[in-house]
Amino acid sequence: MAFSSESSNQAEWAAKEPVLRAVRLSHFYGQRVGCAGVSLDLWPGEVLGIVGESGSGKSTLLRCLSGWQEPSQGRVQIRREGEVLDLYALEESVRRRLLRTQIGVVFQRAEEGVRMRVSAGGNIGERLMAEGMRHYGRLRESARRWMERVELDPARLDDLPCTYSGGMLQRLQIAKNLVTEPRLLFLDEPTTGLDVSVQARLLDLLRRLVREMNLSVVMVTHDLAVARVLAHRLLVMMGGQVVEEGLMDRVLDDPQHPYTQLLVSSRLVA
Amino acid sequence: MSRTPGLTVPNRSTEGGYARGGALKGLPGYNFAFLDEVTKRMIRRTLLKAVAIPGHQIPFASREMPLPYGWGTGGIQITASIIGPDDVLKVIDQGADDTTNAVSIRSFFRKTAGVATTTRTGEATVIQTRHRIPEQPLREDQILVYQVPIPEPLRFIEPREEECGKVHAWADYGIMYVKLYEDVARTGRIATTFDYPVVVNGRYVMSPSPIPKFDTPKMHRMPALQLFGAGREKRIYAVPPYTDVKPLDFEDVPFEIERWSRCCALCGATEHYLDEIVTDDVGGRRFVCSDSDACAQRRAKAARDLSGNS
Structure with missing residues (x-):
C-alpha cells in the first residue's frame, strides 16, 4: 500500500532497500x-525468525528493534516511503506516532498488549482513535471487520478480553496492531502457551496476513517448529550475540555453529 | 507585578493594597483572608499562568487550610488570594447556599476578611462552587472559583503521572476516546454524567470538576473568569472569559445534557438542574432545583406576579 501511488520503478527500488536496519x-x-x-x-x-534459549537476548533485541526500549548503543533505522528514519534519534512524540502507524508488536503475554478492562472493540479501535478517528459507527465497523479477519466471532465485539481464551487473546492482539495497516510486525513468542491445534490455526492466520498485507515480520521464538513454519530466514542468538544467520532451512537442516547444532538436536519430536 | 527586584523591599503588612489606612476588617491576629501575603502572591502568579494557558494544570505550593481535603481546600485558597474588601462572596455546594460546607466557608471569609456575603447569584462578585454552575448566567465582573477533587481528566485511564504529562504535552488524546467508546458500546450512549471531559481553547483536555454535564455547555464562552483549585493534588487551572469549551464526543454520538420529564416541585422550573429527593420509605420522591437561589428567586417572582395581578 505504501508503494501504490508511485511507479513500479519505485517499488522495485524500494524492494532493494531493507525496511528495517539495525546497526551494532x-x-x-x-x-x-x-x-x-x-x-x-x-x-x-x-x-x-530469531531463535535461541531463554536469556539469550531475543526479547531485549525485539524490544530495541520495535521502539520500546532505547538501546545502550547502536541505531535502528526504519524506511518509510523512501525516507530513512533513525528510530531513537526521533523526538518521542514523532516516534510514538510512527510506532502506532508503522509498527505492530504482539507480546507473548497478552496482558502487555491488550487493555484487559476495555472491550475487544475498544482495543481494536484504540490506534484509530489515536490517529484521530472520531466516528463511532466507523470505529465499530473497522473493529468488526478486523474481528472477522483474525477469525474471531464478531458477536464478541463488546466482550472484555478477560473473557477470551489464550488463542483468542493473541488474535485480538494481532487485530489491534494491524488495524492501522503497519508495514512491520514484531512477534514475541506468539504461540507459546497455546495448545497445538490452536497454535497451528494461529500460524496459518499469521502466514495469510503476512502475505495479504505484505508485512515484514521479526519473530522471536524458542520453538524451532514455529520458526520452520513461518520464518524465511533465521538468526540464532546465544549470550546476547548472533552466532549464526542464514536461510531457515539451511540453518535448521545444516547447522554450523556448535550451539545451533545443540539447539536443533535437542528438539523434541512428537 | 513589574516591581524591579532589589529596589524596594516589599512591606508584608501593607502589601496587596488592602491594609492601607488600617481600614481592614478581619480577624485579629490573622492576615486578611487568612492566607499570608507571600502565599497569596504565589497563588496569584499561578493564576496568571493558568489564565495564560487555558485548561493547562499548573502546579502550586498548596497550603494546609483549616478544613479537610475534599472540602474545598483548593477553592478556598484561590478565593483567599483574589478576594478584596469590596467583594461580595457567594458559596454554593451542589448548587445550594445552605449546606454545611457553603455556610462554613462563607462564615470563614466573613470572619477572616470581613467581606460581605450573599446567597444571590446576581449580587456576588466572587462565587466559590462545589459541583454546580449557577443557573443564572454570569457576567464579566464575576469570578467563578471551582473546588476540584481530581484535576487530571486522564487519571482513571492512565495512572502514570509522567505519561499523563506527555499526553497533554503532545495533545495525544486518543486514549480519552477509548473511554467514550466503552461508554457507548456498553450503554448505547455516553454514560458519563458528571466531570465530563472538555477541550479548552481547542488545545487542552480538562476536567471541569464534578459538575453535572447539564452545566458543561455553560462553560463555553462564559463572560466570567473561571478558576479551578485542587488543594490535595496541588494544581490550579483556568478558563478565561469567552473561551471555547467543547465537550468530547463522537461525530455520530453527540454530547447531550440530562433532561427531566418533571418540573421542580417547589418553583415549577423545567429548565433548571433537578435533584431527585426521596420523601418517604414507600417510594415517594420529588424533584427540586439543585440551585437553591434560582429556585427561591423564581418563587419570589411568581409571588410578586400573583400579588401584582390580584
Missing part, C-alpha cells in the same frame, strides 16, 4: 548484557 545494537542492564553488537536487515515481505 547493544543493550546492557547494568553489568549484564542484554544483546551485544547485533546488526541485521529486514527486507520487504520477509519473516525473520
